[in-house]
Amino acid sequence: MKKSVLLGTLAVAALSAGAAAAATLDDVKARGKLNCGVTTGLVGFAAPDANGNWDGFDVGVCRAVAAAVLGDPMAVEFVPTTGKTRFTALASGEIDMLARNTTWTFSRDVDLKFEFVGVNYYDGQGFMVPKELGVSSAKELDGATVCIQTGTTTELNLADFFRINNISYEPVPIETNAEAQPLYLEGACDVYTTDASGLAATRAAFEDPSAHIILPEIISKEPLGPLVRHGDSEWGDVVRWTLNALIAAEEYGVTSANVEELSAGTDNPEINRLLGSAGNLGEMMGLEADWAKKAIMAGGNYGELFAKNIGESTPIGLARGLNAQWTDGGLLYSPPFR
Amino acid sequence: MTSVSDPPSGSFQFSQLIYDTRYRSLTFQLIALLLLIAAFSWLGYNLVNNLRAAGLNFSYGFLGEPANYDINQRLIEYTSQSTHWRASVVGVLNTLLVAVLGCITATVIGVVVGVLRLSNNWLVSKLMAVYVEIFRNVPVLIWILVIMAIFVAVLPQPRDFRGDDATASMVWGSFAFTGRGFYAPLPIFGPGGWIVVAVFIASIIGIFGLKRYATKKLYAEGRVIKTLWPSVGLFFVPTLLVFFLLGRPISLEYPALAGFNFQGGIFMRNSLISLWFALSIYTAAFIAENVRAGILAVSKGQTEAAASLGLRPGRIMNLVVLPQALRVIVPPLISQYLNLTKNSSLAIAVGYMDLTGTLGGITLNQTGRAIESVLLLMTFYLAISLAISAIMNAYNNAVRMRER
Numbered sequence: 001m002k003k004s005v006l007l008g009t010l011a012v013a014a015l016s017a018g019a020a021a022a023a024t025l026d027d028v029k030a031r032g033k034l035n036c037g038v039t040t041g042l043v044g045f046a047a048p049d050a051n052g053n054w055d056g057f058d059v060g061v062c063r064a065v066a067a068a069v070l071g072d073p074m075a076v077e078f079v080p081t082t083g084k085t086r087f088t089a090l091a092s093g094e095i096d097m098l099a100r101n102t103t104w105t106f107s108r109d110v111d112l113k114f115e116f117v118g119v120n121y122y123d124g125q126g127f128m129v130p131k132e133l134g135v136s137s138a139k140e141l142d143g144a145t146v147c148i149q150t151g152t153t154t155e156l157n158l159a160d161f162f163r164i165n166n167i168s169y170e171p172v173p174i175e176t177n178a179e180a181q182p183l184y185l186e187g188a189c190d191v192y193t194t195d196a197s198g199l200a201a202t203r204a205a206f207e208d209p210s211a212h213i214i215l216p217e218i219i220s221k222e223p224l225g226p227l228v229r230h231g232d233s234e235w236g237d238v239v240r241w242t243l244n245a246l247i248a249a250e251e252y253g254v255t256s257a258n259v260e261e262l263s264a265g266t267d268n269p270e271i272n273r274l275l276g277s278a279g280n281l282g283e284m285m286g287l288e289a290d291w292a293k294k295a296i297m298a299g300g301n302y303g304e305l306f307a308k309n310i311g312e313s314t315p316i317g318l319a320r321g322l323n324a325q326w327t328d329g330g331l332l333y334s335p336p337f338r
Numbered sequence: 339m340t341s342v343s344d345p346p347s348g349s350f351q352f353s354q355l356i357y358d359t360r361y362r363s364l365t366f367q368l369i370a371l372l373l374l375i376a377a378f379s380w381l382g383y384n385l386v387n388n389l390r391a392a393g394l395n396f397s398y399g400f401l402g403e404p405a406n407y408d409i410n411q412r413l414i415e416y417t418s419q420s421t422h423w424r425a426s427v428v429g430v431l432n433t434l435l436v437a438v439l440g441c442i443t444a445t446v447i448g449v450v451v452g453v454l455r456l457s458n459n460w461l462v463s464k465l466m467a468v469y470v471e472i473f474r475n476v477p478v479l480i481w482i483l484v485i486m487a488i489f490v491a492v493l494p495q496p497r498d499f500r501g502d503d504a505t506a507s508m509v510w511g512s513f514a515f516t517g518r519g520f521y522a523p524l525p526i527f528g529p530g531g532w533i534v535v536a537v538f539i540a541s542i543i544g545i546f547g548l549k550r551y552a553t554k555k556l557y558a559e560g561r562v563i564k565t566l567w568p569s570v571g572l573f574f575v576p577t578l579l580v581f582f583l584l585g586r587p588i589s590l591e592y593p594a595l596a597g598f599n600f601q602g603g604i605f606m607r608n609s610l611i612s613l614w615f616a617l618s619i620y621t622a623a624f625i626a627e628n629v630r631a632g633i634l635a636v637s638k639g640q641t642e643a644a645a646s647l648g649l650r651p652g653r654i655m656n657l658v659v660l661p662q663a664l665r666v667i668v669p670p671l672i673s674q675y676l677n678l679t680k681n682s683s684l685a686i687a688v689g690y691m692d693l694t695g696t697l698g699g700i701t702l703n704q705t706g707r708a709i710e711s712v713l714l715l716m717t718f719y720l721a722i723s724l725a726i727s728a729i730m731n732a733y734n735n736a737v738r739m740r741e742r
Contacts, residue, residue: 084703091708112706133497133598143597145518150686150695151703159408159418170599171408172609173689173700182487187495188517188608190598 024096024228024235025286028069033077036062037095040080040176044201044309044316045101054078058099060305061120061226061243064295065097068242068287073298082176083151087112090229097239099226101195103153113230117240120225120302122322122331124218125157126196128203131211133190138217142167147180147189149173154194157220177202195222197310197318204315238285245292248274248334249301251325256300263293274337281337302332389709398714400705401426407700409691411607422701429696430718436614436692437679437722443618444678445671448625453655455630466626473623479684481620486612486688493517496599512592514600519607521593521600530587538577545569609690613682621678628670632663664737672730676723683719693718 028034038046038058046056054062054076063073079095090098091113101123102108104116127146129135138161148155150173162169172189174180181202184192192199196218203209226243228236249255252271254262263275272278276289283289299305306323310316324330355365389396401423408418413431416424455466473481494506495517508514514521525531552563581588593603636659644658645651685692686699693715702711 084699087703087706088708107706141598143599143601145599150700155408155700156406156704159406162408163418169408171410173410173686173691173695175686183490186490186517187497188490 024232033075034066035077035095037079037081037098039100043205057309060299061099063298065242067298068291068295083149097228101224103222114227115236116225116227118225118243119223123195123197123222123224125154125220127215128192128199138215144190145170146191147172161219201316242295244334246302247332249296250303259296400707426697429693433692436682439614440617440678441675444621447622449629451626452629470623470626478620478681482616485616489608490517499595522604523590523592524604526589526591528587530584534581537580541572541576544572609688612688613690617678624674628667632667635666636662668734675726
């Protein structure tokens, strides 16, 4: 399957005569649907619910963009991608944007010709082990069998971590999170490693989450964010500022509940510009004036999305930590809307 | 046949290219060839152009850079600091390993099943028919996944071997069958160890020499020489003698539970075993049909003639039928071997790091060099497949019927 995707890309690259990176924004508007790449299923971030509707934190970003551009948060075609297929899918134009907890790295940005529009989750790679093994630190994992998702930054971090600490391990490469779970639960691997948020999400889906612990070591920086293709800055701007709008909305206290009321006009000029009651920010991007209002109404501001999908009240139970607003000592900081 | 009673004479005219049967096929072939070349150059031109437009250059420079990832099963030395090229070679060797193991097992199972399917015993032949139909008609990827899932779920994990109330134990204290793979003792060669091996190989050659000598005597002088006991003696005595005379230069390293896993000994990973087994039984179902077809192609008169000479059924099969059937079996067998080798690219489903897993998987992903990697991947598979074809064609030439 993977090969066919690649060959498909090759064929697409070969067949499409000189159709250079055109205006994705126009394509999306003409199509009436946003093609958004997500994971094949990671509870809390992107997973179809019982009715087949996609739901989750990354899905929320897709829906916000669709709402901002098309005015309809449901006008999204979700394309499940694996760690291996995601970049090809984006590069070939199969998807318009990728919101699939993808780590922003130099080589992906520069060499693979993608454009990361921001960070929607500051993460780091961690380890999960069954409690019964009695391990309390990743440095005690000498000789362990480790399940890793292949095609991610995690396998490179893992190789570095074990090499630097001079301990050995046995890597078991796995294609998707869903395939890794039974292997880990059956004990075919001692350790499962991926981003700490992914570990929490995976553990939440277990029958007995309390039997597994996430080790304290975080061995890497994993800023996860949505990305688009290089060379179409207008489209990149749309996705970037939609994400910023969600973050800024939380900072200014704009929620899905009060956005209607606030959009009529407030004393805060920043909110007025954001929601379109003053200035013409939407027009500059080629969108309606109330683009940000629709984006916020789609699923709420950043804080609402976080709390609803992965926050402490959900089974996944992630604390805000680094992902708090800068005013609360976190790293979230939206540039000003002006 | 078109009869041209009066060949057109005189000067050549362009209309002849279409209307003259002597030139028509050539003309059309030339046109088709030109169209084909045009189509491919158009595709190639577009590819190069589009890559340039996307700002991507075509380069194999990444093969010399450190791979930075680890591979579990390494037949040659490899660390995460080795190059992508070396990682690809590790992958090629893993592909070859599972392909060779798979081809051998598939042939053995296939021949046995194919012969048994023609058995006069109703139960045996029907059982074999069921085997063939089940394995031939379900995709091999499903078999690989099913076998891996059963493997992992049924066999105990290393942690079950631990503690006083362990639920699993090692077989004869030297073999451990775990859901992660099989562990077996590893022979360690001390000084002089290779001499023992050489003596052993020499005595095997000696056994075959003895057999030949006995056959020669039988044909030339009609004397029957008993070879069973001398063969058994040759098999054991010289090797054991040298082994003890040299002071036991070969010792065994036993796998032992240490930390999370068994350490030491030979480790065959669950991924290798599942993949090997799945590919073997899947391909064996096809080979069984080839073998059956080959046997049925040998005329019944041959069997009857052999029987009237007083040969027993087993010898009829081995001496008369199978050698003739090989002519029919070998050509389709080649394509089964090729299929098995190519199907081994499904390895990543169980985390076996074959060529598709290293070069076509992690390397491709981490470098983003999709087109370069896929082209190289195709070249590797092409080379492996052509090599298998060449070897098997040579074998086919050796067994085919000599026209005298």
